Amino acid sequence: MAIAHPYGVSEVMTDVVAEARRAAEESERAQVAAEVRHLIGASGWTQARFAAGLGTSPSRLSTYVTGSVVPSATLMVRMRRVAADAQEHARAQGTT
Numbered sequence: 001m002a003i004a005h006p007y008g009v010s011e012v013m014t015d016v017v018a019e020a021r022r023a024a025e026e027s028e029r030a031q032v033a034a035e036v037r038h039l040i041g042a043s044g045w046t047q048a049r050f051a052a053g054l055g056t057s058p059s060r061l062s063t064y065v066t067g068s069v070v071p072s073a074t075l076m077v078r079m080r081r082v083a084a085d086a087q088e089h090a091r092a093q094g095t096t
Contacts, residue, residue: 028070029067029070030067032064032070032071032076033065033066033067035076036064036065036071036079037065039079039080039082039083040065042083042086042087043082043083043086044086044087044090045086047061047062050079050082050086053082053085056075
């Protein structure tokens, strides 16, 4: 049995769901950008050197840092590996 909705309810719900989705995406984008900044800082490298370690340009890395572009899952894994490798290298050199 179908339930009747008062006029406009489905449009309002559609708008509410769309706004909730937009807010969630914005929050997730900010979290990813924060993790990218954390990984760069944890590496002890400059942003330019970190970009080189990733095999990307400093300007492209900057788009991830600001959250204007979200990196792929594969690139996030690479960022974590590069940061960990940089930390390990620093420990081996006795610079941390």
